[in-house]
Amino acid sequence: MTAYQIAVLPGDGIGPDVTKEAVKVLEALKQQDATFNIEFREFEWGSEYYLKHGHIMPSNGLEQLREFDAILFGAVGDKRVPDEVTIWELIMPIRKNFQQYVNMRPIRRLAGIESPLKNDQPIDFMVFRENAEGEYSNIGGRLYQQQSQEMAIQNTVITKQGVERIAKYAFEYAKKNNKSKVTSATKSNAIIHSMKLWDEVVEAVAKDYGDIELESNFIDALAAYFVMRPESFEVVIASNLFGDILTDLGAALVGGLGVSPSGNINPEGEFPSMFEAIHGSAPDIAGKGIANPIAQIWSAALMLDHLGRTDLSTAIVEAIEQVLQEGKVLTPDLGGNSTTQQVGSAIAEKLKQLVTK
Structure with missing residues (x-):
């Protein structure tokens, strides 16, 4: 069985935290569903990379990314680096050179959210x-x-x-x-x-x-x-x-930016499509472990739908909704006091119940 090859760009601020939880959920699916195989390669491109090397990604960065089935992107933005650098040297080159001319954003109120x-x-x-x-x-x-x-x-x-x-x-x-x-x-x-x-x-x-x-x-x-x-x-x-x-x-x-996903789509499939939460790097809460990972996890679900696994995409959204409806494990933006990691783990555990081996 061929594995989906996914490039992971955690980026800046809360990007690494929420992306880690999205990968956790995808790994849980991999363990539960024998028909699903996925492999990740992480790229440490972003503001820290820029501060060390003087550029936000290598000159052959796009060539490296082109070999993947899809890209899971965290967030970009750091007060130490001008916005025109982070945006125009990372996100925009990917979107424009990979002809991701469709940006799709579901506006959907999930069960359990007011x-x-x-x-x-x-x-x-x-x-x-x-x-x-x-x-x-x-x-x-x-x-x-x-x-x-x-x-x-x-x-x-x-x-x-x-x-x-x-x-x-x-x-x-x-x-x-x-x-x-x-x-x-x-x-x-x-x-x-x-x-x-x-x-x-x-x-x-x-x-x-x-x-x-x-x-x-x-x-x-x-x-x-x-x-x-x-x-x-x-x-x-x-x-x-x-x-x-x-x-x-x-x-x-x-429900806010913390629960809203997006996909940057190259419909022809000539280049990989890229999936990311609507929210940015949120430097004010970076490193505090309170960022809501739902938007990033839902973006991963959009990625699976794009790759042809609508069944697993649907299961992820159902797991998210069940966690929201229970109301026991929620980040502060949704009125709870749970951490980013706890929410990601709760969704992964729900998936284990929804997707049988």
């Missing part, structure tokens, strides 16, 4: 964020620095191909999962060039999926609708920046 909303309707939808272009471009620059006329230009890149492929991915997901509506985030009333193109391409793609409704909302109104009627959404597509902001808001509605 929403800050009074609305008790189920919240369960998927946001697909365009992940390779958009507002997160390094095209631009600054002039006259430290002078009164200082200026900065940051260009947004929206291409027909980029919008078309994220829209098709979202509509195909809706079709496969019997969803009736796709919601598009736009701002074409004010951003009249890039967002007009976005609208036109999304509308053209929607015509090939006549049974699925296309709803288009301006981003400011859509943010309000996320709070007012989150139960009305099924699939949402958004540009890089809009999707990033919307999913942090969505995460807040279903």
Whole structure:
């Protein structure tokens, strides 16, 4: 039986702590299911590596990662290293060079978690964020620095191909999962060039999926609708920046950043896809052992689904929900006093009950 080869990049801050627990859960599955084999190789790339070597990963880092079936990524960010280094020399090269143009983020309220909303309707939808272009471009620059006329230009890149492929991915997901509506985030009333193109391409793609409704909302109104009627959404597509902001808001509605996963997907499978929690490195709680590992463990579940083991992915989410419903082993962000390690172990133990040898 061939083992899945997984590259593990724990990164900075709480990244190593939560990633360790995700690996623990995957190892528990390996012990329980004779049909599942997985092997890990850890890479110590991140801010500590940068401080020692002057670069955040080796020059052949992408070549090394390309050989793996998937990447499990912790978090990146350290106050000792400029953000433009940690982001643009690690995460962005992986996402862009590996053509991980789909960022998928489930916004789902798990059993056992209360929403800050009074609305008790189920919240369960998927946001697909365009992940390779958009507002997160390094095209631009600054002039006259430290002078009164200082200026900065940051260009947004929206291409027909980029919008078309994220829209098709979202509509195909809706079709496969019997969803009736796709919601598009736009701002074409004010951003009249890039967002007009976005609208036109999304509308053209929607015509090939006549049974699925296309709803288009301006981003400011859509943010309000996320709070007012989150139960009305099924699939949402958004540009890089809009999707990033919307999913942090969505995460807040279903328990916070500590429970929200994501996947950076290369749909063609030419390159490995990368899975990570929505949250960052959280330097304020790094090293305290109180970070919630659920988002990272759920991200590992998304990874298994991507690799074709939907059965095991479902089992992980069920184990998470059972631990949450019992309410005995919870980190402080969810009202408990358990450690990161204790939560990871509790989920691993639940898996042993759910998945028989």
